[in-house]
Every structure is written in structure tokens, then in C-alpha cells.
Amino acid sequence: MTDTSIISKAQSWLNSNIDEESKTKIQQLLDASDSSELVDSFYKDLEFGTGGLRGVMGIGSNRMNVYTVGMATQGLANYLLACFPGEEIKVAITHDSRINNTLFAETTANVLTANGIKVKYFEEMRPTPMLSYAIRHYGCKSGVMITASHNPKEYNGYKAYWEDGGQIVAPHDKNIIMEVQKIKSIDDVKWDKNDALIEYIGQEMDLTYLNDIKKFSLSPKAILNQRDMCIVFSPIHGASGKMVPAALKTFGFENIHVVKEQEQPDGTFPTVVYPNPEEAEALSLSLKLAKEVNAELVLACDPDGDRYAAAIPNEKGEYELLNGNHTGSILTYYLLNQWREHGLFTGEQFMVNTIVTTELIEEICRGFNIPCYRVLTGFKNIAAIIRELEGKKQFVGGGEESYGFLVGDAVRDKDGVSACAMLAEVVAYYKEKGMTLFDVLAEIYQEYGFYKESLISVTKKGKDGAEQIQQLMHGFRTNRPEAINGTKVVKVIDVKESKLYNIAEGTEEDLDMDKSNVIQFYLEDGSKISARPSGTEPKIKYYISVNEHLPNRDAYRKVEASLTEKINGLKKFFE
Numbered sequence: 001m002t003d004t005s006i007i008s009k010a011q012s013w014l015n016s017n018i019d020e021e022s023k024t025k026i027q028q029l030l031d032a033s034d035s036s037e038l039v040d041s042f043y044k045d046l047e048f049g050t051g052g053l054r055g056v057m058g059i060g061s062n063r064m065n066v067y068t069v070g071m072a073t074q075g076l077a078n079y080l081l082a083c084f085p086g087e088e089i090k091v092a093i094t095h096d097s098r099i100n101n102t103l104f105a106e107t108t109a110n111v112l113t114a115n116g117i118k119v120k121y122f123e124e125m126r127p128t129p130m131l132s133y134a135i136r137h138y139g140c141k142s143g144v145m146i147t148a149s150h151n152p153k154e155y156n157g158y159k160a161y162w163e164d165g166g167q168i169v170a171p172h173d174k175n176i177i178m179e180v181q182k183i184k185s186i187d188d189v190k191w192d193k194n195d196a197l198i199e200y201i202g203q204e205m206d207l208t209y210l211n212d213i214k215k216f217s218l219s220p221k222a223i224l225n226q227r228d229m230c231i232v233f234s235p236i237h238g239a240s241g242k243m244v245p246a247a248l249k250t251f252g253f254e255n256i257h258v259v260k261e262q263e264q265p266d267g268t269f270p271t272v273v274y275p276n277p278e279e280a281e282a283l284s285l286s287l288k289l290a291k292e293v294n295a296e297l298v299l300a301c302d303p304d305g306d307r308y309a310a311a312i313p314n315e316k317g318e319y320e321l322l323n324g325n326h327t328g329s330i331l332t333y334y335l336l337n338q339w340r341e342h343g344l345f346t347g348e349q350f351m352v353n354t355i356v357t358t359e360l361i362e363e364i365c366r367g368f369n370i371p372c373y374r375v376l377t378g379f380k381n382i383a384a385i386i387r388e389l390e391g392k393k394q395f396v397g398g399g400e401e402s403y404g405f406l407v408g409d410a411v412r413d414k415d416g417v418s419a420c421a422m423l424a425e426v427v428a429y430y431k432e433k434g435m436t437l438f439d440v441l442a443e444i445y446q447e448y449g450f451y452k453e454s455l456i457s458v459t460k461k462g463k464d465g466a467e468q469i470q471q472l473m474h475g476f477r478t479n480r481p482e483a484i485n486g487t488k489v490v491k492v493i494d495v496k497e498s499k500l501y502n503i504a505e506g507t508e509e510d511l512d513m514d515k516s517n518v519i520q521f522y523l524e525d526g527s528k529i530s531a532r533p534s535g536t537e538p539k540i541k542y543y544i545s546v547n548e549h550l551p552n553r554d555a556y557r558k559v560e561a562s563l564t565e566k567i568n569g570l571k572k573f574f575e
Contacts, residue, residue, distance in 0.1 A: 009042045009061060016186040018067060025059045040462045046072075047177060054148050054157030057100060064100075064148075064156040066107045067186050072158055073108045073144070074189045075180030077115040079172070080141055087141075092134045092201070094122035095146035096239035096304040097265030098156050101125070104146045108158070110193035122201045125239045125265060127305025129415035132165040133209050134201060136412070142168075147239075147304035150276035153269050165412035166383025170514075206243065209410075210250045213418040216408040218338040219429045223252040226428035232295040233420070234259035234286045236275045237266040238303030240417060247421040253428075257293050259285050269303075277302050277309030278403055280321055287311060287319045297427050301416040306379075307403040308416035310423055312437050322437065324403040325358040325453045327423060330437055331405055332361050333444050334426045335397050336368040345370075350389065352382045352398035355495070355518065356530045356543040360444070360451040361399075367448060370396070376495070376516045377532060379404055383412040401453060401543065442553040450550040452563040456542040456574055457534075465538045472540060476519050476531060484523060485569045491522035529570060542574045 007030070014026045029038040041060025046053050046068055053072055057064045080089050091112050095101035109119045120138050122131075128145050135143040143161035151157070160168045160176065168176065183189065217223070231253060235241035241263050245256050261271050262285060269275040272282045277300045290298045290311070298311040298319060310327055314320040322330075332351060339345055350371045353361045365372035375381035379400060386395045386409055399405035404414030407422050430440055445451075460468045480492055480501075492501040495518040498511045518532045530543040546566045550559050 003039070003043070006039055006042045010038060013042075013059075013061070013067075013186065018186055022059045022065070022067075029060075036462065043463045045180070053160070054151065054155060056154050057156050064104070064158075066103060067189075069104045069107045069158060070111050070189045070191065071180055071183050071186065072160075072176075073111040074115070074183055075176050075178075076142065076144075076160060077112055077117055077190075078179045078182075079176050080117060081115065084141055088118065089142075090118040090120055090138060090140040092120040092122075092131055092138060092140045092143040092161075093146075094126045094131050094134075094201075096125055096127070097237055097267050098146070098148060098303060099153065099267035100156055101146045101267065104156060104158065105144075108144050108146070109198060110191060111189060113194040113197040114190035114192045116194070117197065119198045120201055121198050122205075124203075126205075127238075127240045127243055127301070127417055128159065129306060129411045129413055129417055130205065130209055130243065132161060132411045132413040132415075133212070134205060135161055135163065135165040137205070137208065138201075145304065149304055150274065150278070150302040150307060152274055153267060161413075164383065164387045166387060167378070167380035167413060169380050169384050206246065210243075210247055212410045213247060213408070213415070213421065214250050215410075216418065216422065217251055217425060218335070218342065219425055220252065222429040222432045223425055226431055227252050228255045229253060229297070229424070229428055229431065230255045230257070230293055230295045231424055232257045232259065232286050232290045232293065232298045234262045234283070234300040235265075235305070236262050236272060236277065236282055236300055236303060237264065237269050238275065238301060238305060239265065240301040240305030241265065243305065243417045244299065244301060244420050247417050248424055251421045251425060253421075253424055257289060257295065259289055261285050275303050277307055278324075283309060283311060283321065290319055296431070297424055299420045299423070301420065302403075305416045306414045308405070308419045308423070309403055310420075312427070314438060315436075320438075323453070324399070324401045324405075325360070325451070326437075326441065327403075327419075328353070328399040328401070328405055329358060329360050329364065329444055329451075330426060330440055331397060331399070331407070331419070331422060332364050333440065334429065335407065336364065336370060339396060340368065346394070348393045349396050350393050351396050352385050354378070354381065354400040355520070356532065356541075357399065357401040358451050358453055358545060359528075359547075360448055363448040364444065372398075376514055377518070379406070379414045381514075382406070386412060401455070438556070439553070442550070442556045445550040445556070445559075446553055449547050450556075450559050450563065451545060451547045452560065452567060453546075454544045454567045454571065456544070456571055457539050458542070458575070459539040461538055469533045469538070469540045473517060473519065473531065473533060481521070484521060484527075484529065485573045487527065488524040489521050490524050493520040493522075495519065525566075527566065527570065529574075531574075542571075544570050546570070 095105040145159040148155035148157040311321045352373045395409045405419040490504045520530045528545045
């Protein structure tokens with residue numbers, strides 16, 4: 001029996017001023033013998049998670065459609081008008097290549113202008129970092145990026161940004177949700193656009209953005225010497241197809257090969273199972289081209305261009321994918337070395353990473369005597385630290401394990417465009433020294449410890465799945481494991497409760513940290529496992545980190561094999 005509240009919500013949508021096609025679809029859901037789709041479509045409203053508003057496209061309150069986009073935008077408009085009374089309010093808008101992205105972006109613009117808010121609208125799709133950049137460049141109070149990042153083609157989403165160019169954080173996120181919840185009917189949304197309030201952003205913004213990120217380049221001489229270095233790039237049918245090659249050329253690289261089969265924007269992502277650069281399968285065409293042209297670096301971005309991935313030839317000449325912890329550690333090590341070499345340190349610099357990102361980055365920062373702030377998952381929390389310290393300290397760079405990194409503070413979100421250019425610079429710099437990135441990793445591991453990480457994502461679909469995930473997290477808190485894969489748990493950090501439990505000593509202490517539904521288990525051998533439900537998808541993620549001393553660089557692969565074996569054992573515990 002379907003919950004009466006779900007039926008009531010579906011009926012309220014059916015009786016509102018929506019289009020006839022949508023009404024027909026809702027009636028079909030109400031009439032169907034299997035009510036699971038009805039339940040999943042209406043059992044809750046889409047909420048802002050770590051990635052904003054995101055969901056499967058379709059009709060219903062728990063789906064991405066013009067009505068949920070309109071209601072979210074009306075809530076955003078109401079909040080902006082309340083926050084900035086009497087001020088000129090501008091909101092920047094763009095989108096990537098996903099299905100319905102133009103429709104959802106135009107819907108957003110229509111509702112905002114209907115509320116008297118000016119819109120800066122990109123004439124063509126552009127990557128997420130360029131939206132973040134445009135917000136600050138044009139003095140906007142907010143911004144909206146229509147994207148579902150690296151999710152499957154059935155998904156779309158709505159990333160909301162604040163005036164600092166960062167994704168919306170507390171208290172604004174909760175306040176906007178409260179404003180949306182005040183809208184009792186689709187009919188409460190102002191839909192009549194005002195074309196006079198829309199200004200278009202053309203290609204002039206591209207050059208401005210590129211010139212600003214070029215300022216963070218630290219080794220122009222190495223790039224000049226290695227300008228013919230062969231680079232392969234794929235936008236995976238997304239919005240970065242123009243901007244990453246342009247950024248590489250702006251930095252000084254000339255030998256760039258774009259994967260033709262994935263160059264054109266296409267929201268059906270026809271050549272990949274998932275448009276996610278974290279998945280090796282998504283880079284198969286890139287690696288094929290790399291072998292043909294003998295590339296020294298392979299780069300790829302997800303559809304909205306905020307995440308990036310990389311692969312390089314290993315000692316056997318085979319292309320090996322680097323994960324986000326690898327590239328984040330390499331970029332951190334390179335940046336800090338170069339800042340020191342150029343005499344740029346003043347004692348006011350800092351870096352940031354997230355609590356599920358490798359602790360190796362902290363160790364590197366400690367070695368350079370540079371503070372590294374650790375924040376909750378989500379790049380919006382990194383942006384919040386940058387904003388908090390703006391004018392007081394200088395942000396060098398920072399990132400998260402999920403292929404996100406930001407160099408400098410021109411952008412306030414992860415920037416796959418500038419990260420690709422900077423990583424190419426790193427390869428060129430160390431090539432001048434006769435080193436590959438694996439040599440660099442060995443150098444880092446020998447000095448700071450060999451850290452290896454892995455991620456398990458367990459998907460639980462629909463309303464039942466969401467409840468199962470909550471039960472799992474509840475179980476971790478009420479019945480904590482004494483050992484994981486035969487190794488004792490010595491410490492537990494419950495981020496939701498802001499508590500540290502020292503199991504070995506039988507003590508607990510309060511932690512001064514923001515709350516989030518994350519629990520971390522520290523093992524006797526130095527391993528760490530973090531469990532976190534996804535903020536935008538029905539899944540639970542387990543972040544596994546192990547470490548060991550690297551006695552010398554020649555032991556790289558042997559120690560790596562040992563750590564991989566340890567990770568595989570921990571994986572079995574959670575899978």
C-alpha cells in the first residue's frame with residue numbers, strides 16, 4: 001500500500017498548472033499496479049547535498065524537471081531578495097552538455113528575471129570553474145550551473161553558488177531549502193521571464209579566465225623546452241572540449257591531441273558506460289590514442305570540467321592511471337617546492353584538503369611548514385576556508401581525492417581546466433630533470449611515507465536503499481567493530497557527533513569541527529577507513545587508506561603490492 005502522503009503529493013502536482021504531458025505521466029504512475037516508481041518520484045523533495053540539487057530526470061518532486069528547477073530557483077530568488085534588499089542582484093548561469101541542460105538553464109533564467117533579478121547568461125556551455133570565476137568577475141550575488149557532474153546520462157542537477165564563487169554552504173543552503181519548502185504549489189513560482197534583464201557572456205570571458213589561470217604557472221622555461229611534449233586530452237563529450245586545449249596552449253604546450261570520438265558535446269555519452277574520469281573504462285579511447293601518438297601525458301575531464309584524470313607511461317611503457325590522491329600529492333609537492341625555490345613564502349600561505357583525502361598531503365605540507373586545513377567532504381568547504389582567510393593568508397592550492405584540485409584562488413571550486421594545464425607543467429618540469437611522475441611519487445613516498453588509498457561505493461536504490469544506508473551508519477555508531485579484517489580498531493572519529501573515541505585507552509573527547517554524517521575507523525597498523533553516505537546519490541562510500549615506510553625508491557612496486565594486498569583485505573570486510 002502506497003503511503004497516502006505520497007499519493008497526496010502526486011495529486012497536488014496533477015492538479016497544479018503543469019503541462020499536459022506531465023499530467024499524463026503522473027496519472028500513469030498513479031494508475032500503475034507497481035507503485036515503486038510513484039514512490040521514488042514523490043516520496044521526498046530533492047535537497048541540496050555536497051553537490052547541490054541532483055537527481056534522475058523525470059516527473060515528480062524527487063526528480064529533475066522544469067518544475068523542481070523552477071521551485072528551487074524561486075526559493076533561491078526569494079532568499080537573494082531577502083539577503084540583498086535594495087541592491088542590484090545579478091546571477092550567472094551556464095550548463096554543460098547533459099540532456100535538458102539548455103531547458104533547465106533557461107528555466108532558471110526565466111524565473112530569476114521574473115523576480116526582477118538580472119542574469120549573466122553564458123552564450124555557450126562552459127565548464128563549472130568558469131561559472132565560479134564569472135560570479136566574482138561580474139560581481140554577481142549567486143550563480144547556477146546546470147550539471148550532474150559525472151553521473152550517468154539519466155541524471156541532471158543544479159549547482160548553486162554564492163557571491164564568493166563557491167558552492168552554497170551553511171547557513172545559506174538550509175535557508176534556501178526553507179524558502180523552497182514555503183512554496184506550496186508549482187503555481188507559486190513566477191514563470192514569466194523578463195528578457196531585458198538578461199545579459200549574455202560571450203567568448204571574451206574565455207581569454208580573461210585563461211590569462212588569470214596562466215598567472216599560476218611557475219616553470220615557463222621548462223614548458224618552453226618541452227612545448228612539443230605529446231599530450232592527449234578527452235572532454236568525454238562534455239563542456240571542457242574547448243577550454244582545456246586552450247589552457248594547455250596558453251601555458252605554452254603545442255602538441256595536443258583531442259580524442260575525436262569524444263570531442264563533441266553529447267548528453268547521451270555514447271562512447272562510455274559512465275562519463276566519469278575516475279572509471280578506467282571512460283579513458284579507454286584516450287589510452288588507445290595515446291599509444292598511437294606515443295603521448296607522455298593523458299588527460300580527461302568529466303562533463304562539467306571540474307574533475308580531471310591523468311595517465312602516464314610506467315617503467316614498462318604501459319599507461320597507468322593516476323588517482324586523485326596521486327595527482328593531488330604531486331601537485332602539492334610541486335607547488336610547495338616551486339614556491340620555496342622562487343622565494344615566494346612569506347609565512348602566510350596555506351593549503352586545504354578534505355577529511356577523506358590522503359593524509360600524505362598533510363605530511364608534505366608539514367615538511368614545508370605550511371598549514372594544511374582539513375575540511376568536510378565537498379569542495380564548497382574548501383572554498384569556505386579560502387573565503388574565511390581571504391585578505392589574511394594566501395591560498396596556494398588544495399583538493400580532494402575525487403579528482404578535484406584548485407591552484408590559486410581565481411576560481412572557488414575545483415578546476416579541471418587549470419589542473420590539467422598545471423599537471424602538464426609538472427610533467428614538463430620533471431622531464432627536464434630526467435624524472436617521470438612515478439619517480440616523483442617514489443621521492444615523495446620515501447620522504448613522507450608510502451600512502452595508498454582505495455574507494456568502495458555501494459549503491460542502494462530508491463527509498464528502501466536510502467533507509468538501508470541510514471541503518472548501516474546507525475549500526476557503525478551503536479555497534480562499533482572491535483576489529484576490521486583482523487586488525488584492532490584503536491580510535492574512532494564520529495564527525496556527526498564531533499567525538500573522538502580512543503578505544504585503546506577507553507576515553508572520549510569532544511572535537512571542534514563541523515558536523516557531517518561521517519565515521520572514521522583508525523586501526524592498529526595505521527590504516528584508516530572513512531564511511532560516508534553520498535550527499536547526492538543513493539550510495540554509501542568507504543574510503544580506505546593504508547601506509548608503510550618506503551626504504552628506497554627501488555622498493556616502490558614491492559611496497560605498493562604489499563599495500564594493495566592490505567587494501568583488498570579491508571575491502572572484503574565492507575563489500
